Amino acid sequence: MDKTVKLVGFKAFDGMKKMYPDYNFPYFNCSYNALLTLGEYYQKNTLSILCNPISIYRIDSTDKFKYEVTEFNKKEELLEELGIKTNSQPIMIDALREQITSCILDGNPIRIKIDLFYQNGREFYFGKKHGLHPVLVHGYDPSRDNIYIVDDISEYTEYCVPFTEFLEYFTENEAITDNSITQYVLKHSHSSNIxxxxxxxxxxxxxxxxxxxxxxxxxxxxxxxxxxxxxxxxxxxxxxxxxxxxxxxxxxxxxxxxxxxxxxxxxxxxxxxxxxxxxxxxxxxxxxxxxxxxxxxxxxxxxxxxxxxxxxxxxxxxxxxxxxxxxxxxxxxxxxxxxxxxx
Missing domain, CATH: 1.20.1420 (A middle domain of Talin 1)
Structure with missing residues (x-):
């Protein structure tokens, strides 16, 4: 396979950018950006995703302030209600290109968790502290060995990243226990008025x-x-x-x-x-x-x-x-x- 494989019509959720044109703010956090991106790709009613998170002002035991995101339902349950199922498989580093290509050819986007400590461009994390983060993969170009991802490195949008650089995002982090590819599969296409x-x-x-x-x-x-x-x-x-x-x-x-x-x-x-x-x-x-x-x-x-x-x-x-x-x-x-x- 020497041709680029890429999901047609797959794009980053941009609702926040329509409200604030200068910057595509995340919707509550990176996980909800991913859910909304998936919902829109599969042309689903995303209201249940929009209404799931809520933020509450907290001060923890160390006097640290935060505007904490909580959620009413588990994210997996939201996707299941929309007819989007998840299939996971262990990452095989030597065959990761083939794993990604196979999923994309089936028409399915992929989530892979990375460590922000190793991702250049992360002002608060790169080389400073570890943090798990979901990246959506929706294409691969074998001729240039580039991977197409949707992420929020500078703002939430599409990025074309050298595959060798992408591997550095997670392979060195012992903290990542979920070392797997999650494939999103549309199980039924009907959308009820919810x-x-x-x-x-x-x-x-x-x-x-x-x-x-x-x-x-x-x-x-x-x-x-x-x-x-x-x-x-x-x-x-x-x-x-x-x-x-x-x-x-x-x-x-x-x-x-x-x-x-x-x-x-x-x-x-x-x-x-x-x-x-x-x-x-x-x-x-x-x-x-x-x-x-x-x-x-x-x-x-x-x-x-x-x-x-x-x-x-x-x-x-x-x-x-x-x-x-x-x-x-x-x-x-x-x-x-x-x-x-x-x-």
Whole structure:
């Protein structure tokens, strides 16, 4: 086989880029980007994927702040409901090219987990720390020995990588226990109208989490208290960046859901405005923090300004949640807009 094999029509999920043209933010995390990419490739209704993750503000036992992603259902269950099955086989390094080519010829994309420690271009990981990460493979060019992947090295898009470089992403990492190829196979092509069921489940889950979500906002105030110490933590900028793109993900889903909601536009506009104010403040805090870290200036003025921003974020988050929960207690959806979630 000396011809390039590549899945026709396979492309990275770009919904976030349509909302933020300057950068294709991940949807909550790299795993959900992959799920949405697969769902769109197989022309499935992706609403169940969009509504599965939720983020909660946490402070762990070491006083480390994070905007943690949790999920209502296992990712494998989401794919099974969409008729997408997974077949796994052990990676055989000497025959990996043939394994990949065989899957692609069958019309099936592949997931392979790599170690970000070895992937050049990873600002927070390369040569610094280990981290498992799923890469979608959708083509191979034997004449140039290049592999086609969908990944988020700089932004979520397609990359053409020398195969020898790709091997370095995972073969040296003893921490990778799932040393396998996962092949995604379409088992049935019919798509039922699932919006109503998905939204009902989403609303039910959010109502169960209502107290926890409101209580978690107090962790933003705790971050304000410990901010002088947080500023000196090496992961702070990464944490703030992930918080920002997870808020962007919430905004993306919010707009999708509000498009199905028949309630007053004034309520919708107020909710979006609060969300945007929260985002603007997280962006401002990150900018101040980057400046402080690079100039090594941790003076009182910067700390006071950072704490003012965090207190404002906490207030805005509470106001946003009050508005949002007032809406979801009486969701009024137009399910004739089903097609919206297929593209």
């Amino acid at each position: 919006n109503e069921k998905v939204i009902q489940n989403f609303v039910s889950n959010l109502l169960l989490l209502e107290s926890e979500l409101f209580d978690s906002i107090s962790n933003i105030l705790q971050l304000a208290d410990i901010y002088p110490f947080a500023l000196k933590h090496e992961d702070l900028i990464e944490t703030l960046s992930s918080t920002i793109y997870r808020k962007c993900s919430e905004r993306y889903r919010l707009l999708k859901l509000l498009n199905l909601n028949n309630d007053s536009n004034s309520i919708k506009n107020s909710i979006i405005k609060k969300m945007d104010q929260v985002l603007d403040d997280w962006l401002l805090l990150r900018a101040l923090s980057i400046k402080a870290i690079y100039t090594r200036n941790y003076g009182k003025k910067l700390i006071d300004n950072s704490r003012i921003i965090l207190h404002r974020i906490s207030k805005l988050e509470r106001e946003y949640h009050i508005l949002f929960y007032s809406l979801i207690h009486n969701f009024n959806f137009n399910f004739s807009a089903e097609q919206e979630f297929y593209h």
